[in-house]
Amino acid sequence: MTWTDARIAQLTRLWTEGISASGIAEALGDVSRSAVLGKLHRLRLLASRQTPAAPRRYDGPTGVACPSGRMNPPPVPLAARPPEPPRSPWQEAVFAPLPETLARPWLSREPGECAFPVGGDGDALLSCCAGIRPRSAYCPAHHAIVFKVQSPAAVAAEQRRWAEAVERWAA
Incomplete structure (x- = not known):
């Protein structure tokens, strides 16, 4: 070409x-x-391109006769973006600071303070700053949000997989 x-x-x-x-x-x-x-x-x-435009597909020449003799219709203007769906209430509640804590900028928190974001954006991001759970970066309330508790069946299945793997390695 x-x-x-x-x-x-x-x-x-x-x-x-x-x-x-x-x-x-x-x-x-x-x-x-x-x-x-x-x-x-x-x-x-x-x-x-001065302003970023939404990319469009090529629809062929406009107003020109096709091989079949029909005219191509002019391109349909791009529809306005649909409105953003409303935020669900649980998301709003999750990102609210806990009542007993004082949220501070994320980068100014001390070791042993919860890193869960509760407000702000970019450099102004605020974190919870409550005391953390052992071996976690989050307080108990936010740890429960971030990490889903496994069901007993899932824990048993994982233990079986580990046991099988150990048997294969031992063999």
Whole structure:
């Protein structure tokens, strides 16, 4: 596959229209998405999009007669993003600070204090800072949230698997 002037012009036009690299590869045919991205990089077009647009698939030429004689309909505009679902109440309750603790920035907590995030974001992330459970990074309340208790059947199955493994190693 060679990059002719016509193919480069089509590549540039499709890219400026907001078509994704995969869509351009489909439209050009006989070229991979990686080849399209490489050519866009060499043409210094990868950073040319001013605002990040949602990638679109190539729907074929618009308003042009198909081989069957029918006209392609114009592309349908992208629908607005659906609203974000409401957060469930249990998530809100989990990330609330415990009543008997004073949440502090995560990076300023002392050894032996709970590391569970209870608020903030990025550098302002707050942690619980309650006393931790032995051999854990979390207080008992948050340890129970982070680590699911195994059922007795699951514990028994794991013990059987370990016993079988020990027998195989001993043999």
